[in-house]
Structures are given as structure tokens and as C-alpha cells.
Amino acid sequence: MTTFDDILEEAGKFGRCQKRIFILLCMVSMPWAGVYVGIVFQGFTPDHWCRDPAVVERREACGWNLAESRRLTVPLDNSSGQQSSCEQYEVDWNATELTCDNQELEDLSTTPTTSCKHGWEYDYEGRRSFVTEFDLVCSNAWLVDMFQATLNVGFLVGSIAIGYLADRFGRKMSFLISNLLNGVAGILVAVAPNYISLLVFRTLYGFGVKGGWVAGYVLITEIVGVEFRRTVGVIYQMFFSVGILILPLLAYYITDWRWLQVVITIPYILFLSYYWFIPESPRWLLSQNQNSKAVKITEDMAKENKMTLSKNIETLKDDNADSTTASFMDLIRTPNMRKHTFILSYNWFTSAVVYQGLIMRLGILGGNVYIDFLISGLVEFPAAFLILFTIERIGRRLPFATANFVAGVSCFITAFIPDSMFWFKTAVACIGRLGITMTFEMVVFVNTELYPTFVRNLGVSVCSTLCDVGGIVAPFLLYRLAVIWLELPLIIFGFLAFLAGGLVLLLPETRGVPLPDTIDDVEFPEKAKERIELQNQQMVNLLPNYQNITSNKDRATV
Secondary structure, rough: OOOOOHHHHHHHHHHHHHHHHHHHHHHHHHHHHHHHHHHHHOOOOOOOOEEEEEEEEHHHHOOOHHHHHHHHOOOOOOOOOOOOOEEEOOHHHHHOOOOOOOOOOOOOOOEEEEEEOOEEEEEOOEEHHHHHOOOOHHHOOOHHHHHHHHHHHHHHHHHHHHHHHHHHHHHHHHHHHHHHHHHHHHHHHHOOOOOHHHHHHHHHHHHHHHHHHHHHHHHHOOOOOOOOOOOOHHHHHHHHHHHHHHHHHHHHHOOOOHHHHHHHHHHHHHHHHHHHHOOOOOOHHHHOOOHHHHHHHHHHHHHOOOOOOOOOHEEEEOOOOOOOOOHHHHHOHHHHHHHHHHHHHHHHHHHHHHHHHHHHHHHHHOOOOEEEEEEEEHHHHHHHHHHHOOOOOOHHHHHHHHHHHHHHHHHHHHHHOOOHHHHHHHHHHHHHHHHHHHHHHHHHHHHHHHHOOHHHHHHHHOOOOOHHHHHHHHHHHHHHHHHHOOOOOHHHHHHHHHHHHHHHOOOOOOOOOOOOOOHHHHHHHHHHHHHHHHHHHHHHHHHOOOHHHHHOHOOOOO
16 A cells, blocks of 8 residues: 555655745745734834924914923833823913014923823834724733734634635635735725724634634645654744745835735735646545545646656555544544643743744834844844754754743843943843744744644644734733833743643654544554554555665755
């Protein structure tokens, strides 16, 4: 009985066909960066103060600058010594001696103050975020957190639903449905008339974005050979970092958050054309007993790779699958599956909280948000290369755990470095960003490698729901705790990362291990290894080139 992994030895494990599909799917990661962390620019909160219509009228008539009119409008904050953003002097300026030539009034320090009555003014000339459009400051500032939280609610529901659809109706179909939803919801976000409708459309947006991304990830890892899984997995995610670098450039030149939203959404509409360019996963088709379709796609792959298949392609079958229908109980019914599900879920949660927290923190530090965001994005590229360099030499488990520990230590140290040591503090924070980026990139493909084929997409989707829970928590954790002490969130981030690193050490090593086909392969890995060795012996007699291919397996590179 010939399996798909056996046929890949002849059809090509990473030939021209797989490379073409891989490049197309990598494009999906770039706009996701804009969706995931676009709040830094779309929801930027600039310096603001209470608007007094009488002072604004005098400023326009007299040609005063913002600083001059602000001095007359707002008092000093007793706690910070800075001009208040949420209070104003309670003065009838029309009853005073204020003129264009006389701005010097009596001491205003004893003048009664009140909360802003006529909205706010923003030091954000020529630009517009949804914060400035909907006045989400002062007592309404917590509503900004909802912009990111609702997105992650969409991720949470959508990743489970689309994960199920991908295992039930196929990777390709769920990918296309996701992108159709992304295109519609993304445009609705851009034209939302008020903030309530914006949050509703943002939730729908999140429903499709993540599920489609995961479906694409699973599809590409299922059509390449075992020794190429880690490379395609890391590079697929590295294109998210490319999106991180492009985002601040787009945000700098596109000054309106609505048009920025449109630009982020357009690629998802273009991805619908992939219907004609990517195939269904043959491995999934086999798990659904659709053998003829799997054979046809595999033959087409071999033809594009300019390879020749033996006549044993007609016996291609995957009769190892426990069931053609995946269920949540498959993830927790047996001891090893249950352990993997718990540890991976917690690591998804930690990765989301720390990663999103460190990025959104850039928006409240007071520096140049475009330059800071760009520099922090550059840090993510060494993460990808470190993963590629270490995981085939050392393994998955140790680099995975170490990345968590490095992120935790860096967060702790950064919290206690004084602001006067700016560059040192920035450097340590960048090391933390490097560590958590490695963790985020590794948890995806380690998650994929630990589940059997028939439940793989559902397993990744269910575990990653904790990532979405983390994404819901992250903005409230960051913005609300930072009000108490700016560095307090870093202490929480450090603790979470340390615990995640310890749990990773309890996972099995997956370096060089074929993707499991059944739950028994996960529960009894030694028996699975013996079965694979027996199959390899049998394949020497069935496929003439099999022995030569497998002897060079460890030396194969992308």
C-alpha cells in the first residue's frame, strides 16, 4: 500500500509546483500584519486637550497657534505637572478682556475647572485616526481597547469554525471562503458610520482572517516533504514580518485610517484568484477517501515538477486515518494528545499577549511611532534565521523553550531600566521582541507537527483560540495597567513567558519525525517509528529510486 509520503519521494518533495504554491500562499501573511497590529496607526491617540469654541474662534480670528490657545483653555494636571487632556477652565471668555493683542490674563490657577464639554482638539494636523474621529479619549479611552478585542473575538470564533470547515470540506475551499469574507468585512470596516458598527464589522473581519491564514499554512505543510516542513513554515510566517515593515510606510503616506483600511483589505480580494492557481491538499483528500482526486492532483504536481511516477500511484491510499471526521474530543481523549493540547494552547496565549503587548506599547511611549515600529519590525528577521539555523541542528524543543526564557528575562530587565538609559532600554526590549517572535513562529509549526492528519487543521485552530483569548486580554492588560505604572505590563509579560518556556520542555522532540497519521502514532511513537521503518523496507522493492532518495534525505535543502 503506497502512502502520500512515499509518492512525494518520486513526485518531488519541494519541486517547482510546491514552490509556486508556496510563494502564492506566503503573500497571505503580509496583509495579516496590517489587520493584526494596524491599531498602532489606525487607533493612534495623539496629544489632545479640551475644545473651547470661544477660544477657537479667537484663535482663528487672531492667528494664534495651538500652544497659545491651549494655554488659555486647560489647566495643569496636579499629578504630572503637564497640561491636562481631560479638563478645561470654566470661563466665559466673552466676558473677559481677552483680545488679539492682550493674551495676558490674571492668574488662572484658582479658576474652577470642569470636564470637556465641547469635545477635543488634537495635535494631529493633516491626519485622522478613529480615535480622533470618534473622540475616544479620557473617559472613553477604554473603547480603543475594544477595537483589538473584537478582532480577536472574531479570530476566536472564526478559527474554530473555519478549522472545522477545512477538515470537513477541504483546505482550499475554506481558504477561499475566508478571503471572500475578509474582502467584504474589510471594506465594511472602512465605511463604518459609527464606532458601534465599526466594532461589529471588525469582529466579522477577524472571523475570516486568521482561519484563512491557518488553512493556507496547513495546506503548504501537507504538500511538501518532511525535511522541508520547518523551512516553509518559518518563511511563511516571516512574510508576516515583511508586512510589519511595509505597514509603517503605508501608514506614513496614507493619513486617513479609513483609506489605510482599504489598502490592507485589497489583497484579500485579489487572493480569490487563487481558485485557479492552488490545488486541494492530496493528503486531506486521502483522509476523506477521495483517492481519485488525490491521484490526479499528485500526477499534476509530478508533471509540473518534471518528475515521473511509477505505476504504484494507483495504489495511493491513506488507510491509517482513525476517522474521516475530526472532533474536538480527539484532541483531549488520550493522555499525550491532552498534554500537547494544553501546553500548545498556553503557548499560543502567551505568544499573543506578549507579542501584541510589546507592539502596542510602541504607541504609548511618546517617540516617533513610525520609526520605532520600523526598527522593531527589523528585529523579527533575525528570529526567522535563528529558527532555521537551530531547529535542524538542535531540535525544536530547546530553541522553543529558550526563546520563551529570553523574552521573559528581557521583559523583566526592561521594566527596571531607567528612561535615562534610553538606548540600552530599547536594545533589551528588542531582544525581548526577538524572543517572542521566535516563540510565535515556532508554536505554529510545532503545533502542526504534533497532530495527526485528519485532525491537524482542527487541532491548530483549537489551540490557537487561546492566542485569540490572549489577543482579547492584551489591550486591556497593556493600556489599563500602564495607567498605574508604565512598566507594570512588562512584569506580567515576563512571568507568562517564563512559565511557557518551562512547559515547552515537557513536549516531545519532532525533529526529523514524519507527520503522524493516527492518534496511535502520537500516543505510541516508538510503534509508529517501527511501522515507518517496515514501510521503508517494503518501498525499496516498490519504488526503484526510493533508496537513493532517502539516502540523501538529510542533505536536502530548499
